[in-house]
Amino acid sequence: MLLRSIKVKPLTGAAESSRNYTSNYLKNLSEEELMDLSELNLLLDELGPRFIDWSGPEPLPVDADLLPAVVPGYRPPFRLLPYGVRQALRNKEMTFFRRTARKIPPHFALGRNRELQGLAMAMVKLWKKSAIAKIAIKRGVQNTLNERMAEELKILTGGTLLSRNKDYIVFYRGNDFLPPGVSYALGPLLRQQPLPRAGEMNQAVQEIEKMMRDLAIARHASLVHFLERKLALAKGKIKKAEKVLLRLQNNLEPAELPTDLETLSDEERFLFRKIGLSMKPYLLLGRREVFDGTIENMHLHWKYRELVKIIVDRKTFSQVKHIAVYLEAESGGVLVSVDKTTKGYAVIVYRGKNYQRPTAFRPKNLLTKRQALARSIELQRREALKHHISDLQEKMEKLKHELENMKTVNEIDEETLYSRINNASDDEEDEDMEEDEDERTARRENNSFNISLPDRVKSFAD
Structure with missing residues (x-):
């Protein structure tokens, strides 16, 4: 029954060889596709006469050259962009419409370049039910220019050009397209013309x-x-x-600082600091901070040398001071100095004059590497x-x-409202910039601070 509802017009001329192809094409279609094809045939019958020399598959496109060249009183369709909708298509939307246009058959067949008001009116009628209008350029017609055709149709319809080549021209109706009935009702209102009601x-x-x-x-x-x-x-x-x-x-279970800390003279502290900063081997304290493996590595360093240099990469000096005191308490050594270097903060720890290697290098009161x-x-x-x-x-x-x-508020003034919000956000950004500047200044002051006196070790714990 569906096959009978589709009118297959006889093909003549160069299109006679495609009759078998058309019959095979219809046999391979599903019932849903045949229904869509039947509806498209009825729609194209309303737009104008068919191009009977079409050599492609069904349905036959409308012969745009037989449509009237000039339509008295024709005007481009009235357009109104809905609120919150973009005028232009996004890249994904453009790609989607182009891929869709490749699969659909052409609606019109065109051979002339100018006087396309009849075709433009038919395209507007087609856009009521289809978002895309596909136009096939007739082969064998002399002096056909697809660029001139596309320019003329864009001016007459106001649609969006999706693609153009020597075979097809594809137009999208546009996000601001309105059906003729709606545009007729809204046109006088938006043009400020008198209305009967x-x-x-x-x-x-x-x-x-x-x-x-x-x-x-x-x-x-x-x-x-x-x-x-x-x-x-x-x-x-x-x-x-x-x-x-x-x-x-x-x-x-962190250990506390011993009460009987060894004291270093100013000369010894200056010498140890100079030697420690010039040392090439060092320990790098990462995101795990102080754990049992850190203390073990310190004791392994003290096996061959009296000093150990630990590089700590932290943002604030207060964090480095806390880590330095922590290292001193857990290792049992003597903190020499904390200095700012190009690699980070360098913490120099002296093993002490009465240093004795512990039986277990890894303390049990600290976290393991995985826990840290x-x-x-x-x-x-x-x-x-x-x-x-x-x-x-x-x-x-x-x-x-x-x-x-x-x-x-009954009447919302959007410009005033959003201007207040923008002003508030600008003030917050200025405050954040001032706070960042103060933090940078304090950081520079902390970087210039150097620990070289023994009585400052107690201030770390405070």
């Missing part, structure tokens, strides 16, 4: 404005709800990280979650404030 039209406009305001309020409310869910999820993650840190901290890495990861995760939570809270406060303004 101005009161009803004003009421409709007010309803549209109210609907847009309600949609904006609902969108902001849903965004606030989404941020609240993200905030609850982040707080749950930070609690989980704190539990892991607490479990790891149970395995850590897990602690570092959880600390980093907790710090990142804290910044994430603070950002979410700021965004929520802004959105809530904006939502309150939308609910209280």
Whole structure:
């Protein structure tokens, strides 16, 4: 039954050899494809006469040369871009329409370059049901210029040109395309022409404005709800990280500084500092910070030399001071100095005059290498979650404030509202820049500080 509903017109001339191809093509189609082909045939019958010399498969395209060259009173279709929609197509959208156009048969067959108002009117009718209009260029016609055809059709229809070559021209109706009925109703209103029912039209406009305001309020409310869910999820993650840190901290029992520390004279401290900075072998303290392997490596260094140099890469000097005191307490050595170098902070530790090698190099009260890495990861995760939570809270406060303004103000002045938000964000950026400048200044002051006196060792612990 579906095959009978498709009218296959007899082919003549050069197209006689493609009759068998057409019959085989129809036999290979599914029922759904045959239904679509039948509907497309009916639509093309309404647009104009067919091009009977078409040598391709069904359906036969409309012969655009038989359409009227000039249509009295023709105007390009009225266009209006919806709110929040881009005028131009994105790259992905352009690629999708081009690939779709390759699979569909052409709707029109064109041979002339100018006077295409009849074809433009047929394309506008086609765009009511199809977003793409595909035009095949007739073969064997003299002086056909696809560039001139595309320019003429773009001016007459206002559509978007997807592709153009010697065989086909493909147009997209555009994101701002409106059906003729809608454009006829909205045209007089937007051109500020008198309407027979101005009161009803004003009421409709007010309803549209109210609907847009309600949609904006609902969108902001849903965004606030989404941020609240993200905030609850982040707080749950930070609690989980704190539990892991607490479990790891149970395995850590840091040693205290001994009360009977060996004292170094100024000459000895100056000499040890100079020797330590010139030493080529050093230990690198990474993200795991101080663990049992670090203390073991210090004792292995002290087996062959009296000093050990440890390079610590940290941002603030206070962190390096804490690590230096930690190393001194766990190893039992004497802290000589902490200096800023090109590789990072150099911590010089002296093994002591009465140094004795311990029976076990790895202390049992510190974390293992794997535990120290897990602690570092959880600390980093907790710090990142804290910044994430603070950002979410700021965004929520802004959105809530904006939502309150939308609910209280009847007529929303979007320019004033968004200008206030932009000004607030600029002020916050200025404050952040000032804080970063203060932090950099304090860091430079800390870098210039040098520990060289024995009485400053006690200040580290404080």
